[in-house]
Amino acid sequence: MSSLVAALSPHYAARMFLTFRSPSRYVQGPDATSQLGRQLQLMGLTGPALILASAGSRARSGSLWAESLAAAGIPLVVHEFGGESSQDEIDSGVAAARASGAEVIVGAGGGKTLDTARAIAGTLGLAVVSCPTLASNDAPCAAVSVIYTPDSVYERLIFYPRNPDLVLVDTTIIANAPRRYLVSGMGDALATWFEARTVAEARTPNQVGGLTTITAKALARLCYDTLIADGLEAANAVDARAVTPALERIVEANTLLSGLGFESGGLAIAHSVHNGLTTAGPTHAYLHGEKVAFGLVVQLVVEGQSSDEIDTVIRFCRSVGLPTTLGGLGLADADDDTIRVIAERTVAEGETAHNEPFGVSARMIADGIRAADARSRTMA
């Protein structure tokens, strides 16, 4: 995975410091897109701005961006995102940013758009703004990009020295996206507490190369409690395309709490299982958080956590529609070879599975996958 974590020898790890980091500014609310120019101004960002956006985002928000940035006196170009967070897309965005003399890169779209926007800004050393149009994962606040091959296989992570300068979340847009995306974000956010707890207890490095602060642990716990309290109501609000207080709290949990929680709290088996699952073609039809949710059940099983805890997690997943079985990820007929490849990828060198307080082998993960699947299938 990361050169950062790989570089942390046991000797260095013994001298790690408590470390926490975050975006400079987080803004969330209905119709927040109309505030983009004003918020850039408040951050002292004068442009020109390059907005990396999907065709859909551009169609929906293009005129609002133009109006809002013009009012703030910030020149703007829009560069269309091709769909995959890949090196090709990064290269294309870097060329467009250079051609337009951009001083700030704004990503407007889903997680892959934002990952690519960060990589463009990181390459050029520019300020970066995340405008997520989905609350489907914990990427918008992070100082890391997940890079895939052009055919959607997980490839590597790129780490940046700073988090995004601004994260601007328009909850009207989130409320108008399909329920599945919000629910997937809940799957990603659901793992946050359990992974942070593991990393804190194991005193292994968090995702920013330090030890987990009590601040990050508390935020991760708040993330979990918010999901349990408001998750179902927020999903139902999205079905009605309604912005409600429960939806606002879940958007904040999926985006801010989950983002701060995974970075400064840390990652463990759940996210490594996600990475392992991407080696199986049928899982490409499923979202990040859907794979993380199943990965979390695997983590809890491999850790030997209590039946109560595992059942609570599985019941929450079922209530909102997150997969907790292989069949739920298109792998109902997965043979032993498929599971073995997933498990081997899960424990590849540098994977966060190795943040557990015990040694983790491919065999343990394969057994955990089979056991998690059986438990979920047979649970009343």
Ligand SMILES: [Zn+2]
């Ligand atoms: Zn995640």
